[in-house]
Each structure stands twice: as C-alpha cells, then as structure tokens.
Amino acid sequence: MISNVTKNKKLLDDLIITCRNNLPSVNIELITKAFELSLEAHKNDSRASGEPYFTHPYEVAMIVAKEIPLDDISVVSALLHDVIEDSDFDLSFISKEFGKEVAEIVDGVTKIGGIFKGQEISQAENYRKMLLSMVKDIRVILVKFADRLHNMRTLEFVNPDKQRRIAQETLEIYAPFSHRFGLAKVKWELEDLAFKYLNKEAYEDLVRKIKNKRKERESYIARFTAPIIEKLKEHKIEFEISGRPKHLYSIYRKMIKRNKPFEEIYDLFAVRIIIESNDTNECYYVLGIVNSIYTPVPDRFKDYISIPKTNNYQSIHTTVIDSQGRMVEVQIRTNKMHEVAEKGVAAHWKYKENKFTSDSNLENWVNWIRDVFESASKDEASKELLASFKLNLYQDEIYIFTPKGDLRRLPVNSTPVDFAFEIHSKVGYHCIGAKVNGKIVPLDTPLHSGDQVDIITSKNQHPNKSWMLFVKTHKAKAAIRRWINKEEEQLVETGKDIWEKKLKKYKLTYNNDDVTKFANSQKYENSIQLFKAIALDKVNLDDLLLPKKDKEVKEETKELEFDNFATIARTDAGAILIDGSNQNVKYSFAKCCNPIPGDPIVGYITIGEGIKIHRKTCTDLINSVKKGGDRLVPVQWPTADDSLFVAGISIVGEDSPGILKDISHSITSYHDTNIKSVNITANNSMFKGAITLYVKNLDHLSRIVERLKKNKGIYSVERFDSTTSG
Numbered sequence: 154m155i156s157n158v159t160k161n162k163k164l165l166d167d168l169i170i171t172c173r174n175n176l177p178s179v180n181i182e183l184i185t186k187a188f189e190l191s192l193e194a195h196k197n198d199s200r201a202s203g204e205p206y207f208t209h210p211y212e213v214a215m216i217v218a219k220e221i222p223l224d225d226i227s228v229v230s231a232l233l234h235d236v237i238e239d240s241d242f243d244l245s246f247i248s249k250e251f252g253k254e255v256a257e258i259v260d261g262v263t264k265i266g267g268i269f270k271g272q273e274i275s276q277a278e279n280y281r282k283m284l285l286s287m288v289k290d291i292r293v294i295l296v297k298f299a300d301r302l303h304n305m306r307t308l309e310f311v312n313p314d315k316q317r318r319i320a321q322e323t324l325e326i327y328a329p330f331s332h333r334f335g336l337a338k339v340k341w342e343l344e345d346l347a348f349k350y351l352n353k354e355a356y357e358d359l360v361r362k363i364k365n366k367r368k369e370r371e372s373y374i375a376r377f378t379a380p381i382i383e384k385l386k387e388h389k390i391e392f393e394i395s396g397r398p399k400h401l402y403s404i405y406r407k408m409i410k411r412n413k414p415f416e417e418i419y420d421l422f423a424v425r426i427i428i429e430s431n432d433t434n435e436c437y438y439v440l441g442i443v444n445s446i447y448t449p450v451p452d453r454f455k456d457y458i459s460i461p462k463t464n465n466y467q468s469i470h471t472t473v474i475d476s477q478g479r480m481v482e483v484q485i486r487t488n489k490m491h492e493v494a495e496k497g498v499a500a501h502w503k504y505k506e507n508k509f510t511s512d513s514n515l516e517n518w519v520n521w522i523r524d525v526f527e528s529a530s531k532d533e534a535s536k537e538l539l540a541s542f543k544l545n546l547y548q549d550e551i552y553i554f555t556p557k558g559d560l561r562r563l564p565v566n567s568t569p570v571d572f573a574f575e576i577h578s579k580v581g582y583h584c585i586g587a588k589v590n591g592k593i594v595p596l597d598t599p600l601h602s603g604d605q606v607d608i609i610t611s612k613n614q615h616p617n618k619s620w621m622l623f624v625k626t627h628k629a630k631a632a633i634r635r636w637i638n639k640e641e642e643q644l645v646e647t648g649k650d651i652w653e654k655k656l657k658k659y660k661l662t663y664n665n666d667d668v669t670k671f672a673n674s675q676k677y678e679n680s681i682q683l684f685k686a687i688a689l690d691k692v693n694l695d696d697l698l699l700p701k702k703d704k705e706v707k708e709e710t711k712e713l714e715f716d717n718f719a720t721i722a723r724t725d726a727g728a729i730l731i732d733g734s735n736q737n738v739k740y741s742f743a744k745c746c747n748p749i750p751g752d753p754i755v756g757y758i759t760i761g762e763g764i765k766i767h768r769k770t771c772t773d774l775i776n777s778v779k780k781g782g783d784r785l786v787p788v789q790w791p792t793a794d795d796s797l798f799v800a801g802i803s804i805v806g807e808d809s810p811g812i813l814k815d816i817s818h819s820i821t822s823y824h825d826t827n828i829k830s831v832n833i834t835a836n837n838s839m840f841k842g843a844i845t846l847y848v849k850n851l852d853h854l855s856r857i858v859e860r861l862k863k864n865k866g867i868y869s870v871e872r873f874d875s876t877t878s879g
C-alpha cells in the first residue's frame with residue numbers, strides 16, 4: 154500500500170514538473186485535484202495491458218503537458234477525459250469541482266468518442282467536418298489527439314479486430330486532422346503506428362531496411378554535412394543540423410505512388426538545419442551557403458517562408474546534388490518555425506502566452522486558424538475566438554448517419570424530411586415518420602450532428618404543403634414544390650372535366666372570357682383557381698349555374714347600396730313640387746316602388762301619413778287607385794337651375810390599374826357630365842363601384858351606361874334601381 158502511495162506521489166510530481174517546464178502557468182491545486190479524482194474514478198478498472206486504467210488518463214495528460222503543450226486546463230481535462238464514461242461522477246460534479254471550461258472539454262471529448270463507436274468509416278472528410286461542427290473549444294481536439302496517440306502507442310494489447318478498426322480510423326480521421334492543426338510530429342507518429350497495424354509486413358520490412366541502412370546513412374550524412382557545418386561556424390551562425398529519415402509511412406506511400414523500390418526513394422536523405430535565432434533573413438543566408446557548396450536542383454526549391462503552407466508551416470526546402478550525383482533535400486528554418494511545424498496550435502499558443510508575438514503575428518495566427526478550418530469565423534470576433542479558445546466551425550452544417558452508417562451533410566435545423574429527400578426523392582415522397590437514434594419523432598423535428606436517422610415510408614403517403622414550412626434543403630423544397638404542382642395540374646384537369654359536364658347539363662356555352670368572369674364572380678382569380686375549387690368540391694355548380702339563383706344573388710347586394718343612394722339623390726334634388734308648387738305638406742317616398750329623381754312620379758294621399766310619392770308605374774299604387782281613384786295628386790321632381798338630377802350607377806368589373814380613370818373618362822367626356830361621388834371597393838381581382846352623377850334625364854343616363862359598358866374589363870353597369878326585379 155505504502156509503495157502505491159509513494160508511486161502515485163512520484164507520478165503527480167513528474168506531471169507537475171513537466172507542466173512547469175512547458176506551460177505558461179500551472180494551477181497545481183487543480184491538477185492535484187484532477188489527478189486524485191481520476192485515480193479514484195478509475196480505481197477498479199484496468200487496461201487491456203493489465204495495467205491500472207489510471208495510467209491511460211495520466212499518460213494522456215503527460216502528452217498534453219509535454220508534446221502538445223497548451224495550458225493547465227487542457228492537462229486537467231486530459232486527466233478527467235474518461236471519468237464520465239467510466240464512473241459515477243457526472244458532468245455537473247466536474248463542473249462544480251473544476252469549473253465550466255473543464256466540464257465542457259471533458260464533455261466534448263466524451264461526445265467525440267461516442268460518435269465513432271461501431272461506425273464504419275466511409276467518408277473521412279465528412280467525419281472530420283462533423284467533428285469540427287461539434288467541437289467548440291480547440292482544446293477538445295487537442296485532448297482527443299493526445300488520447301488517440303496514447304491509445305495507438307498501446308494498441309498492441311487489444312485484439313486484432315479492434316487494432317485494425319482503430320488504426321484505420323486513426324489513419325483516415327486523426328492523422329489528416331492533426332496535419333491540419335500543424336501537428337506534424339503527432340501526425341507522423343499516428344501514421345506510422347496505424348501503418349504498423351494495418352500492414353504489418355510492409356511496416357516490418359521497412360523498419361528492417363532502414364535499420365540495415367542506418368550505418369551507411371549516418372556516415373553519408375556526416376560526410377554531406379561536414380562542409381556546411383564548417384561554413385556555418387565560420388559565419389558564427391548558431392544552428393542544429395540533423396539528417397533524419399522521413400517517417401516510415403511517408404516512405405511507404407512514396408514507394409507505392411512512384412512504384413519504386415525502397416532504395417530509389419531518393420529523398421530518404423534529408424537534412425534539416427534549424428537556426429537558433431528567430432531572424433528569418435538568416436535562413437536565406439544559410440540557403441546561400443548550402444547552394445555555394447552543392448548544386449541546387451532548380452525546380453525542387455520551395456520557399457514556404459515567404460508563402461507559408463495553409464497550416465502555417467514555414468521553412469525553406471531545397472534539393473541539392475552532391476559530387477556523386479546524389480540528391481539530398483535540405484530544409485532550413487528558424488527554431489520558432491520548427492516548433493510551429495512540430496507542435497502546431499500549441500506552439501502558437503505558447504508564443505502568445507510568452508508575449509513572443511506582436512499583434513500582427515497574432516493576426517497571422519488567427520488567419521491561419523481560419524484557414525485550418527476552411528471556414529471563416531466572424532471577422533472582428535477573431536480576437537475573441539483566440540482569447541476564449543472558442544471555435545465556430547461548420548456551425549451551419551450537421552452530419553447525419555444513415556442506418557448503414559453513411560454520413561450525409563445537411564444544413565443546420567434540417568428535419569427528417571430533408572434527410573429523406575437527401576437519400577432519394579422516392580424516400581422523400583413517401584416518408585411518413587422517422588426514427589432518430591431509435592426513437593420515433595415527428596417529421597418536423599430538427600436533427601443534430603451525429604444523429605442516426607431511419608426513415609419510415611408508406612406507399613400511401615404523399616408530400617404535404619405544410620412540409621414547406623419546415624424543410625431546409627433546396628432539394629427537399631424543390632421536390633415538394635414539384636409534387637404539389639403536379640398534384641395541382643391533376644386537380645385542374647379534374648375540375649375542368651366537372652365544369653364542362655355541368656355546362657352540358659344546363660345547356661350553357663361559356664367562352665374563355667365568360668369562364669374568367671364567372672370565376673371572378675365567385676372570387677377566384679382565374680379559371681385555374683376555379684377549376685381547382687370545383688375539383689375540391691368547394692363550389693356548388695348546380696346552384697350557381699341555375700340562372701334564377703344567379704340573379705337573386707346579384708339583387709341582394711344592389712339593394713343594400715340602393716337605400717343609401719336614394720337618400721342622397723332625393724336630398725340633392727330638393728323638395729318635391731306638389732301640385733305644381735313647393736307646399737308645406739308632409740310627404741314620404743313609397744317603399745314599394747322607391748322612386749328616385751328622374752322617375753315619373755305621382756302623389757297618393759294617405760290617411761295619417763301625408764302624401765306617399767310613387768312611381769307612375771307602381772303596381773301597388775295602381776291597385777290602390779282602383780279602389781278609390783280620387784286620392785291622387787300630381788307631383789314632380791323640383792327642377793334645378795340647370796335642370797340636373799342625381800343618378801346612381803352600380804358597376805362591376807375586373808380590378809386593374811387605370812380602371813378608375815377609364816370609368817371617369819367615359820362619364821365626364823360625355824357632354825361634361827359631372828360626377829358627384831365614386832365609391833369603389835376591390836376584392837381579389839374584382840371591383841364593385843357605386844357612382845353618383847348629375848344627369849339631365851333618363852336618356853342622358855342610359856347613354857352613359859352604354860358608354861361605360863364598352864370599357865374593357867367591365868362586367869356589368871346598371872342604374873341604381875330597386876325595382877328591376879319582378
């Protein structure tokens with residue numbers, strides 16, 4: 154027991170020393186607490202190697218502290234990265250004890266881990282983007298790299314199936330990913346380890362060959378570098394020079410790509426000169442020295458200092474030929490460039506913390522981060538992004554698994570319907586429900602990255618107009634619209650059929666204009682809309698096509714307006730002349746015939762109600778008169794100075810720009826007829842108008858009515874009159 158305590162104390166001390174050596178600041182208390190919690194949480198578990206499980210989070214924390222050093226929060230998160238999954242401690246506990254940042258990183262690492270479980274990787278690029286879309290803190294990715302690196306280093310203990318799966322995943326997802334982050338060293342190690350498990354024979358063959366060649370290589374490198382070293386010393390340049398073999402996987406890849414045996418992969422010999430000072434100019438100075446000793450190969454020169462790679466890699470690459478005609482690649486870079494190349498983001502971070510960087514370098518770093526993720530973050534927010542480690546990548550995209558484990562990319566807030574159309578339009582057209590991660594959900598449920606979606610279809614299901622309200626993809630929208638249009642075409646056809654049958658039934662003939670007028674009278678924009686309504690049984694043609702009924706409907710509206718008009722016209726005309734003069738006798742207008750100015754009239758003397766003014770043609774009056782003929786009195790409309798009276802016209806037509814102008818022109822251009830009032834109401838594409846105007850007599854009025862009827866788009870023009878029916 155005591156030995157365990159001592160051992161653990163030593164482990165913790167080592168970790169803290171490593172942190173102190175590599176990190177800008179170290180919260181010893183927090184690291185100690187995380188160390189102890191991790192120890193406790195994993196105390197009953199062991200690894201495939203038989204070691205206590207705790208060795209894993211501990212080694213991951215060591216990698217984070219030493220190999221991709223960023224900050225102490227990352228180290229704490231690394232210690233705790235498997236706690237949630239493997240113990241009863243939950244996220245809120247971690248948040249309470251270690252702060253929100255640590256909790257979020259641990260949560261992120263756990264979630265990423267869950268995504269890959271049991272999935273065949275078929276679209277690596279989509280996987281990487283999905284990862285990024287889920288990760289909001291750079292440190293999540295770094296801890297995940299460290300986690301993966303340690304798992305790869307200890308992969309020999311797990312079964313061969315799992316070895317292959319993890320190695321494949323590493324090669325396709327994590328290695329290219331670490332390259333994007335500029336973590337060259339991590340990338341090489343991940344690739345070589347993956348290579349080892351995916352192609353053991355080739356790997357071991359290469360290892361053997363390199364070992365055999367080591368002596369030869371080392372002595373060659375010594376001979377090659379000797380004159381360079383001498384010159385550099387002469388010029389008092391502080392440097393490190395190394396002849397390094399390229400990492401195994403890249404040699405292997407080159408052999409395959411160029412179809413050449415190991416021996417012929419010429420740049421197996423590569424020399425790297427790292428300059429101690431951070432003066433970029435010295436790199437070019439050194440280049441000059443190398444070129445003065447060996448002959449450069451012109452088209453093999455690359456200046457990544459002036460034009461850094463997208464992952465911000467900086468270095469000069471030149472290939473030279475020695476006296477025996479052997480080509481050697483020489484890389485020249487400053488110490489800082491080297492660190493950036495090897496440690497990527499972490500190195501940048503270190504320089505930032507140490508105030509190594511000026512603001513413009515900081516800006517470059519931010520730009521680089523953007524390039525890395527291929528997606529621009531919100532411009533001015535870049536500094537905040539840097540300060541908070543926050544990422545905002547691919548936030549407008551989500552990645553969804555098919556039941557077979559394929560990944561489909563969709564816009565954020567996409568629904569099962571979008572997903573269904575993404576798979577196939579047939580699936581979309583017939584989707585009736587969806588299972589998301591095994592649970593049935595409504596079709597408008599927003600999906601999230603990493604969801605697995607299984608669409609349920611039914612032959613009887615068809616797209617619904619309401620789907621348009623929630624689908625997000627262009628594909629789904631276009632397909633649904635297409636279906637709706639097709640469905641509408643069929644509706645119109647059906648409606649037209651019914652319409653024509655009804656016309657036959659009532660022995661009616663309608664030309665195109667008539668159909669449009671009819672549609673308008675029913676408040677449909679055009680015949681297409683009418684046919685659709687007919688097909689949907691919204692229009693009762695039997696009722697409407699009966700001529701009598703049609704008239705009754707018209708009358709109703711007219712009467713309403715008539716009362717109003719009659720009052721205006723009568724008031725305007727002035728007091729009725731009774732028996733030739735303006736007498737102070739009480740009179741009123743008979744409701745039975747409703748005379749209006751211009752009508753020939755006669756007075757009927759009643760008992761108690763004074764004189765009733767009737768039209769001369771009123772049948773009620775004629776009947777009354779038959780009973781006692783002596784009660785009539787001659788009356789007439791007063792004659793104004795210019796002998797005009799107010800008449801009313803009701804007018805119905807197609808609402809179009811300029812229609813009002815046409816109407817008033819028709820009236821006023823006829824003998825300077827004056828308009829008293831115009832009242833137009835439009836409904837859909839129809840308008841209904843009530844016009845009052847001054848006319849000399851009924852003849853004058855009927856001429857104007859005729860003129861109005863000639864206007865295009867006018868359906869009916871009638872004098873206001875309550876008695877036309879009957």
Ligand code: MN
Pocket residue numbers: 209234235300
């Ligand atoms: Mn782990």
